[in-house]
Amino acid sequence: MGIISIISMSNLLAADMAAEVAALKAQMSKFEESFKPLEGLRIGVGATFISQGTNDANNNTVNNKNESNVSKLSYSVDIEIEKTFDNENIAFIHLETGDGISLEYDLEVFSNVNRDTDASSGLVSLTEAWYEHSADLFPLTVTFGKIDPTIYLDNNEYANDECTQFLSHIFRNSPVISFPNDNALGFRFASELAEVLSLDFMVMDAVGDGEDVVDNSFFSLQLNFTPFEGGNYRVYGWVNNRSFTDWRDSMSDGHEKKGFGLSFDQAFSEDFGLFFRYGRQESNLWLGTGWSDRNGFIEKDEGSYLDSSWSFGFEASNLGVAYGEVMPSIEYKEAGTDLAAEKEKHFEAYYAIEVTDHLTFSPNVQVIRNAFGGDAYNKDDKDDNIVIGGVRAQISF
Numbered sequence: 001m002g003i004i005s006i007i008s009m010s011n012l013l014a015a016d017m018a019a020e021v022a023a024l025k026a027q028m029s030k031f032e033e034s035f036k037p038l039e040g041l042r043i044g045v046g047a048t049f050i051s052q053g054t055n056d057a058n059n060n061t062v063n064n065k066n067e068s069n070v071s072k073l074s075y076s077v078d079i080e081i082e083k084t085f086d087n088e089n090i091a092f093i094h095l096e097t098g099d100g101i102s103l104e105y106d107l108e109v110f111s112n113v114n115r116d117t118d119a120s121s122g123l124v125s126l127t128e129a130w131y132e133h134s135a136d137l138f139p140l141t142v143t144f145g146k147i148d149p150t151i152y153l154d155n156n157e158y159a160n161d162e163c164t165q166f167l168s169h170i171f172r173n174s175p176v177i178s179f180p181n182d183n184a185l186g187f188r189f190a191s192e193l194a195e196v197l198s199l200d201f202m203v204m205d206a207v208g209d210g211e212d213v214v215d216n217s218f219f220s221l222q223l224n225f226t227p228f229e230g231g232n233y234r235v236y237g238w239v240n241n242r243s244f245t246d247w248r249d250s251m252s253d254g255h256e257k258k259g260f261g262l263s264f265d266q267a268f269s270e271d272f273g274l275f276f277r278y279g280r281q282e283s284n285l286w287l288g289t290g291w292s293d294r295n296g297f298i299e300k301d302e303g304s305y306l307d308s309s310w311s312f313g314f315e316a317s318n319l320g321v322a323y324g325e326v327m328p329s330i331e332y333k334e335a336g337t338d339l340a341a342e343k344e345k346h347f348e349a350y351y352a353i354e355v356t357d358h359l360t361f362s363p364n365v366q367v368i369r370n371a372f373g374g375d376a377y378n379k380d381d382k383d384d385n386i387v388i389g390g391v392r393a394q395i396s397f
Helices: 002-038 060-064 330-335
Strands: 041-054 070-086 089-099 125-134 141-147 184-194 197-205 217-225 231-246 255-269 272-281 306-316 319-328 344-351 359-369 386-396
Touching: none
Parallel strands: none
Antiparallel strands: 041 070, 041 386, 070 089, 089 125, 125 141, 141 184, 184 197, 197 217, 217 231, 231 255, 255 272, 272 306, 306 319, 319 344, 344 359, 359 386
16 A cells, blocks of 8 residues: 555656646746747947047138137937848838037038038937848848938948948048938839849939929939959949939029949958949039028039049058048039139048947048138138048947
């Protein structure tokens, strides 16, 4: 009887343990289910703080104050949320805010010096919100929603991020692309046509207000050749069909604007790479917004003065160095009165000092020759050269 009792008790204990294990497994399963929405979720945060100063500020407001020695602080914060559902479906949201009157407001130049400027007074805005699907049976990726055109057009490995690379506009993107007013609703179609050739086609709302999209659209097509390991050789064209006006005839409007360009980058080692950019646009067209500047012209989009632009540079370990030129158009020069309209020349260098895995300081220097083509407001009081020193702090996690 004792042996039978022991066996019975053992069976009961085993049954109880099995029940407890089953209950524990059920609880663990529920716990895992509660975390399933977090699978494939990535959240990234970046904060950029920039201090810049110059003794050569040259725009009209600075001249009126009789001050050319200015320094400014600005910051921006980016929050990126990405959800990867599987190998074929991704959703992405990018929130952004910032504040500070950057040095850009004190300079009269064709291409400005702080691409990270965000004077939103600390208000949070939705910068991007899109969904992306990659087809399983054929090489096609479709992205739709509020998208950033500079991610898919004129992109570059070494010169496409103002938070970690070059600050100047000319080294972020070509200044002669008439991009949409802001990130806007649109579609992007990407496909790998061959082992060394891919295609990106994009159509977007050119104004960004969702109205009259058919008459205010931006189209682009970019081919990326990758014949060498670590290299991208992009060729692109674009069309903006907003109503542009001819410099030579202010009554001639309703024109669409077109342009083309190149964006190359080539890595030669893990720590060294080169980049090159070139862009050209229809230089006789500009976009009026209804008020006159000091030369009597209706205010234009940023690149309306220009015919073409090129830039070249390298990144070596934590050092970046670049040089570029923007060329005003003949039509702009002839439309003004005694304009010099010379090439504006840009130089920039930065060195990234990694303090920790999440904090980087980057001293930065920029030099601009022939600012605003030699036609800046206070050109009679100063030479046309501007030297800018600054430092950038980047926090990321």
